[in-house]
Amino acid sequence: MRKKKDVIPALAAWILARMIRDEDRLSILSDFSETYEELINEKGHLEACRWYWSQVLKSIPLFMTNILLWRLVMIKNYLKIGWRILIRSKTFSLLNITGFAVGIATYLMIGLYVQFELSYDRFHVNADRIYEITVDNQAKTPDVLAPTLLEEFPDVKAATRLINRGETSVSFEGRTFIENNWVWADQHILEVFSFPLLKGDRKTVMRNPDSIIISEDMAFKYFGNKDPINKVLHCSFFGYVGTDFIVRGVLKNIPKNSHVRGDFFANLETLNDLLHKQEDWNSKNLDTFILLNEGVDPRVFEEKYKALLESKYNVRDAEQFSNQRLTDLHLRSTDIANHFGPVNDIRTIYIFSAIALVILIMACINYLNLSTARSIQRSREVGIRKVAGAQRSQLITQFLGESLLFTSLSLIFAFGLTYLLLPVFSSFIESEGTFSLLNHAQSLIPLVLSVLIVGLLAGVYPAFVMSNFTPSTTLKGSSSVIKRSFMRNFLVVVQFSVSVFLIICTMVISNQVSFLKNKKLGFSKDHIVLARAIPFVKARAMRPAKEELLKYPEVTGVTFSSAYPMQVNQLYDFYYQNTDDPENNQVSSYYARVDYDYIGLFDMEIVKGRNFERQRDEGRDVLIINETLAKQLGWDDPIGKKFSFRRGEGTIIGVVKDFHNRTMHSKINPVTLHLRPYYPDLLAIKIDTADVQKTLAVIEDVYKRFSSDYPFIYNFMDERYDNLYKSEIRKEKAFRYFLGVAILICCLGLFGLTSFSVERRTKEIGIRKVLGASIPGITSLLYREFTKWVLVSNVFAWPIAYYAMHKWLQAYAYRVNLGIGIFVASALIALLIALLTVSYQSIKAATANPVDSLRYE
Amino acid sequence: MNIITRLEEAILIAIWRLEDNAYGVTINKQVSKSLKKKYSMGALYFALDQLLRKDYVTKNVKCFYHEKGGRSRTYYSLTKKGKKALHEVKAYQKSLWEGISELAFDVKDSK
Numbered sequence: 001m002r003k004k005k006d007v008i009p010a011l012a013a014w015i016l017a018r019m020i021r022d023e024d025r026l027s028i029l030s031d032f033s034e035t036y037e038e039l040i041n042e043k044g045h046l047e048a049c050r051w052y053w054s055q056v057l058k059s060i061p062l063f064m065t066n067i068l069l070w071r072l073v074m075i076k077n078y079l080k081i082g083w084r085i086l087i088r089s090k091t092f093s094l095l096n097i098t099g100f101a102v103g104i105a106t107y108l109m110i111g112l113y114v115q116f117e118l119s120y121d122r123f124h125v126n127a128d129r130i131y132e133i134t135v136d137n138q139a140k141t142p143d144v145l146a147p148t149l150l151e152e153f154p155d156v157k158a159a160t161r162l163i164n165r166g167e168t169s170v171s172f173e174g175r176t177f178i179e180n181n182w183v184w185a186d187q188h189i190l191e192v193f194s195f196p197l198l199k200g201d202r203k204t205v206m207r208n209p210d211s212i213i214i215s216e217d218m219a220f221k222y223f224g225n226k227d228p229i230n231k232v233l234h235c236s237f238f239g240y241v242g243t244d245f246i247v248r249g250v251l252k253n254i255p256k257n258s259h260v261r262g263d264f265f266a267n268l269e270t271l272n273d274l275l276h277k278q279e280d281w282n283s284k285n286l287d288t289f290i291l292l293n294e295g296v297d298p299r300v301f302e303e304k305y306k307a308l309l310e311s312k313y314n315v316r317d318a319e320q321f322s323n324q325r326l327t328d329l330h331l332r333s334t335d336i337a338n339h340f341g342p343v344n345d346i347r348t349i350y351i352f353s354a355i356a357l358v359i360l361i362m363a364c365i366n367y368l369n370l371s372t373a374r375s376i377q378r379s380r381e382v383g384i385r386k387v388a389g390a391q392r393s394q395l396i397t398q399f400l401g402e403s404l405l406f407t408s409l410s411l412i413f414a415f416g417l418t419y420l421l422l423p424v425f426s427s428f429i430e431s432e433g434t435f436s437l438l439n440h441a442q443s444l445i446p447l448v449l450s451v452l453i454v455g456l457l458a459g460v461y462p463a464f465v466m467s468n469f470t471p472s473t474t475l476k477g478s479s480s481v482i483k484r485s486f487m488r489n490f491l492v493v494v495q496f497s498v499s500v501f502l503i504i505c506t507m508v509i510s511n512q513v514s515f516l517k518n519k520k521l522g523f524s525k526d527h528i529v530l531a532r533a534i535p536f537v538k539a540r541a542m543r544p545a546k547e548e549l550l551k552y553p554e555v556t557g558v559t560f561s562s563a564y565p566m567q568v569n570q571l572y573d574f575y576y577q578n579t580d581d582p583e584n585n586q587v588s589s590y591y592a593r594v595d596y597d598y599i600g601l602f603d604m605e606i607v608k609g610r611n612f613e614r615q616r617d618e619g620r621d622v623l624i625i626n627e628t629l630a631k632q633l634g635w636d637d638p639i640g641k642k643f644s645f646r647r648g649e650g651t652i653i654g655v656v657k658d659f660h661n662r663t664m665h666s667k668i669n670p671v672t673l674h675l676r677p678y679y680p681d682l683l684a685i686k687i688d689t690a691d692v693q694k695t696l697a698v699i700e701d702v703y704k705r706f707s708s709d710y711p712f713i714y715n716f717m718d719e720r721y722d723n724l725y726k727s728e729i730r731k732e733k734a735f736r737y738f739l740g741v742a743i744l745i746c747c748l749g750l751f752g753l754t755s756f757s758v759e760r761r762t763k764e765i766g767i768r769k770v771l772g773a774s775i776p777g778i779t780s781l782l783y784r785e786f787t788k789w790v791l792v793s794n795v796f797a798w799p800i801a802y803y804a805m806h807k808w809l810q811a812y813a814y815r816v817n818l819g820i821g822i823f824v825a826s827a828l829i830a831l832l833i834a835l836l837t838v839s840y841q842s843i844k845a846a847t848a849n850p851v852d853s854l855r856y857e
Numbered sequence: 858m859n860i861i862t863r864l865e866e867a868i869l870i871a872i873w874r875l876e877d878n879a880y881g882v883t884i885n886k887q888v889s890k891s892l893k894k895k896y897s898m899g900a901l902y903f904a905l906d907q908l909l910r911k912d913y914v915t916k917n918v919k920c921f922y923h924e925k926g927g928r929s930r931t932y933y934s935l936t937k938k939g940k941k942a943l944h945e946v947k948a949y950q951k952s953l954w955e956g957i958s959e960l961a962f963d964v965k966d967s968k
Contacts (some may be wrong), residue, residue: 027918027931028902031881034928035898059899066903073910 008033009049012056019063021070023389074394075401081381082402086409089374092752096370097410099748103363104414104451106741109425110356111447117349120257120330125194126291129157130326131298132340133288136317139324139339141288143279146186148313149288149305155296158191161268161286162260162340167532170264171234172222178713179218182235183262184271187211192291193260199229200249209269212245216253218263235266241274259329259341260289281315282646287340289326298323348731351804355738358498360451362742364458365491366749367406371462372488373756375469382466383474395467403459407452414451425737461487488753489789495746496793496830497800502739503826504801509732511816512809516725519814522659522668523565524603528717529699533560533683535706542595542678548702549685554695557601557686563592564682565602566721568661568671574643576633589629590661590669591645593676599624599656601686609639609654612675621650622675627658629670643672650674663724664814684717747837750786754841757785765845766853775846782842783835790834794827801826861913861942864904867892869943872914872933880930881905905933913939 013029020028032052039048086093121127133141133149146159161184168182187206190197190213197205198216205213212233219228228247236242245266254261272279292298302323310318324333331346333339375382385395536545546558563570572591578584596612598604608630612622623643630638641652658668689695700712722729758765765778802818809815861869871887872879885901908914915936920929935943 023918024902024931026920026929028881028898030928030930031885032898034882035885055898058897059902062897062899062903066906069906069910 008036009052012053016056016059019060019067021067078398078401079405081398082405085378085402086406089377091755092370092374095748095752096367096406097413099366099745100363100407100410100455101413101417102741103359103366103745104410105417105421106738107356107360107451108414108418108444108447109422110352112422112443113425114349114353114356115443116257117331117344121259121327123194123255123257124326127327128325129292129294129296130192131290131292131323132326132329133290134322134324134336135284136320137336138284139287139336140284141286141321142281142284142315143277143286144281146286146288146290147279148309149290150188152308153301153305155293155301155304157291157293158188159288159290160186160189160192161288162189163268163271163286164262164340165237165271167534168264169236170222172231175222177221179264181261181263183260183265184268185265186268189265192289195254196252198250198252199227205249206265206267208246208248209267209273210244210246211248211267213249213251213265214247215251215263219247219250237271237274243270243274245270259326259339259343261341281313298325352734355502359738359741359745360454362495362498362745362749364454365495366745366752367403367455367458368461369488369491369749370752370756371403371459372465373753375462375466378466379469379474382469383471386469386471387475392467396463399463399466400456400459403455403463404452407455407459410455411448411451492750492753492786492789493793493796495742495749496790496834497796499739499742499746499833500794500797500826500830501801501804502735502742503829504797504822505805506732506735506739507822507826508805508809508816508818509728509735511822512812513725513728513732515814515816516664516728517722519660519664521566522604522657525566525717525721527687528601529685529687529696529714530564530717530720531683531685531699531703531712531714533681535703536560536683537679537681540678541706545702545706548705549699552695552698554687554689554698555685556688557597559595559597559601559684560677560680561592561594561598561682561684562676562680564684564717564720565604565659565661566663566724568592568669572645572672574645574672576641576643587629587633587670589625589672591672591674593680594673595675595677595680598673601684604659605657606654607657608637609652611654617653617675620675621648622653623650624654624656624673624675625652626656626661626668626671628668629672630655632670647674660814664812667813743833747833750834750837751841754782754786754838758782758841758845762845762848762853765848766850769846769850770854775843778846779839779842782845783838786834786838787831790831791827793830794823797826798823861908861946862904863892864888864896864900865908865913866943866946868901868904868908869913869935869939872935873940873943877932879933884933908939911938912936913942 013032016032017025017029032055036048036052039051124130132139133145135141141161143161146161149156150159163184164182165184166180166182168179169176170179170182171177185206189206190202197213200213205211214222214228214233222228222233223231228250231247233245233247234242235245251265271277292301302321306318306321309315309321324336329339329341329343331344331349333343334345382395385398533542533545536542542560546560549555549558568590570591571588574587574589575585576587594612596614596617599606599611606624607627609624612624625638635641638652638655643650643652656671656673659671661669661671685699687695696714699714703712761782768778768781801823805818809818867888868884871884871891875883875887881898881901884905885896885898888901889895905914909916913936914933917932917934918929919932
């Protein structure tokens, strides 16, 4: 009999047991207690107890290391098995990895794009305190607003006005370039925006009127490696005024994710001097940016300055002023027109993110689906492992490890794909950013992590299903372990719903785009070359230029104007004599200055009155209005009525048929065309020729004759028109790509599922054939299994697609109808794709010789 | 040649010597005796598992129900690979000592 005090120390034994693997636990504990008992006999209980404890404590680190080492051995084994399985079923692995990789690549690319768009303007030190002031949903504000605010309110720490007046020719030592990124700004610009200055003193750099800051790139372009500071640039604007600027500073190139961008920042005072401009509250063509002091509530401030503007400065539309957060400008200000920089719609970002996520999830669903379907083949492995003593947790670890292996492989493959596709993707995505994998390593980390997490999650379900097999069933050889799973059908439905949704979206978007491109506009845009009229304006030689150009038989018409018919977007106030209501005598209308040939050249139609005529209208201020304006005024006969406005007074002599003076997003607006043959600076030339290049050369020749230093830059009007819808066209392309990816993933998944379904039913098909089933009969049997679910998926896709597209089309005043045709067509397309995918496997199964499938029975 | 530690070498030799009776307690005693140093149980089992991972030894768990107090013991035996490793170690040590006569190396003289 053992005495009670001989019993081994329980706590020490418990600790010991925790540190040993299951299979060794019993024998090691026995070894310990054997030695313990020997020690009791030799040296007594106390000594033995001391020995036991010291052994346990001393051994802790080594036992722990040992366990880790055994884990490694097991992981090596899992990896080996995982790799063998990948290699053994090549088709399966290829399908799975391709689908997943394409999904990940799409996800990564969209992810990079979305991160870029969201990062706009966040780099400014005080980004949260910078506001742009807008008036009546226009970004353009009165000239004197910024100085007034700065003077009246201590809340405003700094303010700057910005304006980009377009092309500027810049010369240094005889070399001249045309620059588009020329910005006029106040001297406080660098106090508002924290663009880093490489050379020059931040505080004084813009102080003098002849100061200019240029970007790094421009410093290199004009001065090479020489020091640009204090060099003199000669600059001329609008073709006729010019002045010298001294380079006082060099800016680090402004990042692409900045709303305010420019290569040259020149002092605004100089511009006003050049134009002999009086600043007032009426002309609104500048952007105003302010930096508020810390702790100033922008809304309170807004109310304060509105009140002041109204009371002290008698600003008529003071109520319309509002603050717009700088960081909201890029994505959350689509309701504001005439932005300084590029804008995008946050909804586009949401849609793209959603699509990216859905595509990633679809790819995971594929993995999930195929792995579960395939688990039949591995049920025996699971059985054997269980019999050999594997625990469920070990099996789960194994299968999760496999999915990690699989995810990593797909990830590597996806990186390759992304690397190849990024240039293509960035070319059609609507973004200023250029993306490359290497430059965005930092932003890739969260994306890659999310992919790994999703990959692991996708592995969880198969891991649990597979580890749950009971060895007795699997080893008996029954193959029907996996029953027809609700889960799998559900997943097929999800995938096809996404595809149908994308098919509908793509069709609607491309319908709308072709509608935009082909709609009758009220003017013609074919065979018309557009260019700036600057050399002619400069030489004050519009008429001789016109005559010169018309000498060539290829040129059938020439017109000068201030706006092309598709972009009449300057809004003016007009006053007229209203006999009924003398108070209500003002109307807003879009306005363009044109010459005699404008209406004729663009094939616009006069519905009332007459066109401008050289004999009758020379020297007179005459106007032609459009139908919308005529209707708005409610005049039975507008001919002969008078309008007075900022540029004088004019008589209406005709009414032109409505034309789309702005994009299709807005309804046709009231438009007034003003005869001003010798001022406008845009040129349109109608040509009629087979050899376009030769004609362009001829025009360029004439152009150069009037001004040798201004380059001939031209567009074709139809291209310029398409450019208005650049974002739609790009969106269409993007959707086509997404659709392609979604369908590819869908097909791969369906293909995999069919092949396993066929495998599972080999014997059934064999027996059916032996009993006389026909090949079409068996094929349709397999078709039926999947087509049902494809059809069901339409039920989910249609309402969502209808809602989304209805919303999208709302942005257009002129739009296509959402007919039932598109929905039916999308369903048919999805069905066709599904049938084609299933065909290969099912025909193969149906034509197989039953002898092969039945001989083992 | 695979490098094995002095402890591992001693364990392999102990298992060889003990033949059918090589389990934790006996191996520990044998090793302590031959190396004249007490090793902790942890060190011993760690080394044994290392040898197991290298395929130098195999183990065989035996459960006793009535004899020996109802204990279970893991008996170890050498594999072919283990025996070969022992031979290699021996040959290696021999080659190390080659050419040095016992007389030239007198411990007492060098003091």
